[in-house]
Amino acid sequence: MKRFKSQFSLAFICLILGFMITYQYRISFSKTKIVDTRQISDLVKQNELLKKQKEELDAKVREYQSKIDEMEKSVTMGSEAAEKLKTELDNLRILSGLNDAEGQGIIITISPVDNIKSNYINQIYATDILDIINELNSSGAEAISINEERYIARTQIREAGAYIKINETKFSPQEKFVIKAIGDPSILEGAFKMPGNILEQNTERIAYTIEKSDNIKILKYNKKIEFKYAKPGR
Numbered sequence: 001m002k003r004f005k006s007q008f009s010l011a012f013i014c015l016i017l018g019f020m021i022t023y024q025y026r027i028s029f030s031k032t033k034i035v036d037t038r039q040i041s042d043l044v045k046q047n048e049l050l051k052k053q054k055e056e057l058d059a060k061v062r063e064y065q066s067k068i069d070e071m072e073k074s075v076t077m078g079s080e081a082a083e084k085l086k087t088e089l090d091n092l093r094i095l096s097g098l099n100d101a102e103g104q105g106i107i108i109t110i111s112p113v114d115n116i117k118s119n120y121i122n123q124i125y126a127t128d129i130l131d132i133i134n135e136l137n138s139s140g141a142e143a144i145s146i147n148e149e150r151y152i153a154r155t156q157i158r159e160a161g162a163y164i165k166i167n168e169t170k171f172s173p174q175e176k177f178v179i180k181a182i183g184d185p186s187i188l189e190g191a192f193k194m195p196g197n198i199l200e201q202n203t204e205r206i207a208y209t210i211e212k213s214d215n216i217k218i219l220k221y222n223k224k225i226e227f228k229y230a231k232p233g234r
Contacts (some may be wrong), residue, residue: 097150097151103215104185104212105216108181109208110177129166133151141182145219150167185213
């Protein structure tokens, strides 16, 4: 009887222990399952957040790229405008004589003819040079020089005692004068090939040559230009 009671007590204790172990396992499993579910939920939320941030970053990249494209286009247009403005400015400086100039054109050399029949010494007059300059300008010359003196709007060509004065520089009228002109060589030369041209009219006292050239260099005006009265118009 005592042995049966002992076996029954041991079986009851084992049953209780088994129940407790099973219950503990179920609780642990349930907690693990809850933790795993929460972690998955957090990961899903983080993933969604990362996707949203990536989309926002992509949108920013597109926005900045668009701005960069606009800036590059603006800079390019600005460069083109600046280049065009520089070209126009350079052309104006050439026409005004403030820049050196080079290009194709003609070279006219005039010199007095020796008068064998008399003791009279021929010479070049300021009007001879002015007539040639006027003819060159009428034929589209873009730059002109006389004995390396740049011809501009303010250039004076006149007799000054025994000399011819050009840009305040004196030259002997008994010496040769070399006149350079940049422009269309055929048109410039053609102006002095017409019958009765100004050079042909003075062959008795002036010898001349005309030479075409593809590489004429004309120096800039080297005197100081001051404006006391003239101001830019409004």
